[in-house]
Amino acid sequence: MHILIVEDEPKIRDVLIAYFEKEGWKTDYTSNGMEAVQKFDFHQHDLIILDLMLEGLPGEEVCKRIREKSNVPIIMVTSKSREIDTINGLNLGADDYIVKPFRAKELIARIYALFRRIAPVKRENDDEKVIRFFGGKLVINMETREVLADGRPAPLTATEFKLLSVLIRKPGKVYSRADLSYTVQGYRFQGDGRAIDAHVKNLRKKIEPDPGAPLYIVTVVGTGYKFSMQPDEPE
Structure with missing residues (x-):
């Protein structure tokens, strides 16, 4: 795995590099937001660790670009x-x-949890690789992790795809x-759940007609969320 560390504090950056290399991960780094975008364009990293307070270009703008x-x-x-800063960051697509x-070991645990989300997801008691809803207006390929919404590609992040895959396992379940x-x-959120709300909001923007x-x-007011539709019958 090749990780881009975008961090302006040398001590933090050096600690992360040392821990990541112990995990067998290759690292690249910069303290400049503009250079971070350029480095990503050139190398296409597998993961980005992104500080927000950077020289050159704010971290929020780096994430957006x-x-x-x-x-x-x-x-x-x-x-x-x-x-509110957390929610804004998640709304930008983090x-x-x-x-x-924070402890470096906590960040490493978060990284492993994140990449477990990227692992192939299989619906319970179902070998279907492509699942359709609403007369084919929503198409989900569980193997390639591609989603089509009304015929258009919906580029989901790893977290958004995992969220969608969990919800469609049991339509109607709250x-x-x-x-x-x-x-x-992969861990209990410490707070009022607004982080999940932010991910749901982003997911809705990409797959919902409105x-x-x-x-x-x-x-479901006062409780949470559910996926409201049953899958289309196989052709």
Whole structure:
């Protein structure tokens, strides 16, 4: 795995490089946001560890520009600790968000959890690789992780695809935010569940005909979310 570390604090950067290399991961780094975008364009890294307070270009803009061209996993690492900062980061398309100070081992655990989301997902008691909903208006390829919404590609992040795959396993089942956080992200979210709300919001923008009046991912007030449609009958 080739990781791009975008971090302006040398001590943190050096610690991360040392820990990542112990895991057998190749690393590249920069402290400049503009250079981060250029490095990603040149090398196409497998994961980005992204600080937000950078020279050259803010981390939020780095995330936005990379998301315009790639669904590479992004973990934001920052001293911005307000929950609104976390939600804003997730709304930009980050897969995860960790606040400084943190332990390197915690970040590594988050990375492994993130890449478990990328592993192939299989529906329970179902060998179908391609699943269709709403007369084929939503098509999900579980093997290639490709999604078509109304005939157009919907480029989902690893977290968004895992969230969708969990919800469609049991259409109609209501999942609490805490359960989705544990199943999708691999750990219990410490807070009121707004991180999952942010991922659901991003997912709806990509697959719903009208994100403001969702057909597929429905909010169950006071509880959580459910996938409201049964799959189409096999042809």
